Amino acid sequence: MASLFSKIFRTGLVTEPFSPVDADVERVLEAISARTRNLLGRALAIREVDAGSCNGCEIEISGITGPTYDASQFGIHFVASPRHADMLLVTGPVTRNMELPLRKTYEATPDPKLVVAVGDCARTCGVFAGSYAIVGSVDTVIPVDVFVDGCPPTPTAILTGILAALDRR
Amino acid sequence: MQDLLFATLAIYVLGMISAIVLRRAAGRAAVAVFAALGSSMGAAAGVSVLVSGREVPLAPALSALHPQVQLQADPLGAVFLVLIGLVAVPAALYGFGYSKSYEGRYSLAALGVVLNALLLFLTLTVTATSPILFLFAWEGMTLAGFAAVLTEHDRQPTIRAATWYVAISHVGFLALVVMFLVLSGGDLSASFADIRTNAESLSPVALGAAFLLALAGFGAKAGIVPLHVWLPMAHPVAPSHISALLSGVVVKVAIYGFMRISLDLAGAGPAWWGGVALGIGAVSAIGGVLYALMQQDLKRLLAFSTVENVGIMLIAAGAAIVFRSYGLDELAILSIVACLYHALAHGVFKALLFLGAGSVLHATGSRDMEMFGGLSKRMPWTSAFFLLGAVAAAALPPLSGFASEWMVFQALLGGARIADPEGGAVMSVAAGALALAGGLAAACFVRAFGITFLGLPRSEESEVAHESPRSMRAGMGLLALGCIALGLLPSVIVPLLARAATGVEGRGAAVPSMQLGLALATPSGLSSFSPFALATMLLVAAAAIGLSIRMLQGPFRTRLSVTWGCGRFGQTSRMQYTATAFAEPLRRVFASVYRPLEDVSVDYHPDSKYFVYRITYASDLRQSFAAYFYHPLLLAVRIVAMRVRRLQSGSVHAYLLYVSLTVLLVLLVARVWH
Amino acid sequence: MTDYLLQLINVALVLAVSPALVGLIRWLKARMQNRRGAPIWQPYFELRKLFGKEVVVSDTASWVFRATPYIVFASTLAVALLVPLVRIPVPVALGSDLIVVVYLLLLGTFFLALAGLDTGSPFGGMGSSREMTVAALAEPTIALAIFSLAVGAGSTDLGRIVAETLNAPTTVAAPGHLLGFAALFIVMLAETGRLPVDNPSTHLELTMIHEAMILEYSGRYLALIEWASGMKLFIFLSLLANLYVPWGIATSNDPAGLAVGLLALLGKVVVLGCAIAALETRLAKLRLFRVPELLSVSFVLALLAVTSSFVVR
């Protein structure tokens, strides 16, 4: 036990030093920040559902929780259960195996709830279109409020999409 | 009032007769009514003794029969008379409905006789005033218990359990006989008062030996580690309302005996007596709950938890001896009160839990927790009562278990006042042990209630389980009320128990400052707490929250949906945590205690071991005491017996020689003795 | 009467401030991780939102599941009413006893664990099994730490312990005191589900302890449970602060003293909150089966604390 903790403290932080956020992103973030102040009580819990994506979108989504974008500063955070969520963030074309789980997740989320479909696949099935393994785009399975385009979309685009969904309420 | 007890005993006899004479429902009803009536009259006698605070000779009619038969209730015995009533009335009521399922399978007459006989001997035990009477009643109690355990006599585990029970009980009995011989100077018909004076003239060694014999003799019945092995076998196999009596009362009567000897008859003992009792108590408390955690058999789990609670009582009794040896009388009285309170509290909640387990057994025909689940929807009353009992057993406020455990804690914390560092250190270790036992008990009862009553049913039988008949629910309901009352009203009950404690002290000390009022304060202001205020706070807070949410947010919006399981296709009961899985983390943590035996076997496809047909996992705990203590002992006994058998030659001449040699030996001994 | 009123104000204080404490720790952690972080009043927004949402209840759940949030919240409120936060003494009739406080909190844990089993979800069962394991192992440490305090004060009454330490300021530097503090601090991390025992912000079901039990809760139920665990954290921290470093706490009802007491309390809790944030940034979560080792370390510390309090006495 002692050796474990001493190793943790000896090793210290090994993440690379934080480089300043570039100006474009900064501007978008400012804008989002200004607008989120009076939206949905400034608290949004997101449950992410990978309905069959290539995981490209997931990498971008995890970007929005990192130091550069830091969605938590707008009151946006990811949760472990749809029961805690206000929004589902769905990626990828819906595969046959994920159709039921996606429906169930939607079902399990308490009202009021929003659905944002992230990535080209979610709208058009992208490169996977026509595959025997997929059921179709996300909106064939559950109602979608906003689509975010891009393959994969940038974190900025995803944040903007989330915001657009909030605006529609 | 004096004849109340005589009436009690007579009623029990009537109960036995009616069990034999009457059949079916009438017989069951008569047995239940007589048992309940008798025990409630006994309890009434007990209460009046406690309120008056004086010793009362009882049943003079019996003394007229024979001058040796002197019954008497002093405040200490009266506490246990009350306990018998508290548990026996609901158990008898419950037994009326419960024993219906025995009709046609086992002898109802025997069951009825056993129930009343057990109560009769229990009553005699706590009112006896001489060793010979005490031992007679004690043995009667043992045999009645033996017959009760043997009710389902055609099952192998039952016979095994009964054999262990009767064997260990008799070893204990032997110890008690010797102990009384030592204390009374060889005269078993001396009265307790004579023994008290005689003990003052005994040497410390003799007294110490008597103390150890009492600990072993009463411990064998109370189920202290390592003499506990029979208890988890025997208590579960008896009919559930009898299990309730065995765990709730019989075990307590052993505690009564221990207190009677170590705190009263043998006079003020040295501190090491208390230390020994504390140590054995701590080991029993932790060992009992550790094994309770691992049981799959619901009633066996409860029986192991009895071992734990006996440990707690022994801790309190040990603390009392230690405090008295240091002259801290107030703390000694607090410890005795804590011990008695825990005896009452445990009697009531354990009886409730056994009756609850009996209802589950009644409804599903099983005691195996892995078969249960989802019973709270099918048996709402039973589950609510069992939950109450579980909360009390986990020593959570504001129910009875907490009130008594709080007092034990306070008594131990009083150890800080002992001048010697060792004395205080022993107390602090005991407090740590008690806390560990408390935490583990909470885990144990989350498991017992949660796996049995919550979630989805794990078997067909649980799926179609039904609520128990009204008489059984009434029995449980009474005990549930008892749990609540003992939890909320310690400030009323404690002064009465303090009378018993001062009586035991035999010093005529004034009742210490445990106030009547809402708050319960320990003597010399160690601390105080108010269960009543606590319960009110909890209720008011819960109601206020509900109301304020409703007012601020409007009507509740609630939707039913399937359980969230990451979107999997469906949920079956096999996906739930099982009783074994629930206890797995603790089993790993305490692996050195359990020394689990595990066996995993995997069936592969003959061509590739990446295709698994089946995995079987079997696991068992090594019963360390059976393996390292009893098995060698039994082996040794067997070897000696084989040797001794050679004496059995079958020749009459040899036997005549033995007889004459024995007579000679006895004469010689008698001569030397005088 | 004023005493009781002031004690009620205690409850209001805990209710009001505890979300901010959770927010503060999150904000500090974000800052230490180069993030901007949500403002410290973020948890209030979250609670407001949750109270307004619909509740989805599993169809296998029984009344235990629905009653649990109220029991957890009520028992935490009751604790808030018992502990000395801004002033001592606590009115006697309430019985401000350390053992009562510990077991009241255990009552909440007990029901949460039952609720975890109630839905029949494997995660719930896993969470409650683990939570009860940790709770059971933390218990003896708490008892011994209490004992070491009681040796000095001759009582487990919280107000008396605080008063005793105030009277004899040198005891603060006594080894028993320091060791007891360390032991209770570790146990506090375990009991309130912080790193390195449990990760409050994990999303992986298999690593969860506390979170796994409440996966099934939503809307107002979730709000009550989250709020109650915030209050539990606040109460634990203020107990640590007041029992071991009681200075500043008011000893009478005069308004200036009370104001100082309030500020002192908040200051101490903020310092402890900073310590938690720093620890959580630097420490990885321990594997479940190493947690007992950590708890046994705390147990040994508590044992040493008791022994040394006896020796020094």
Ligand code: SF4
């Ligand atoms: S949109 Fe692009 S990145 Fe996203 S899942 Fe589809 S292919 Fe992958």
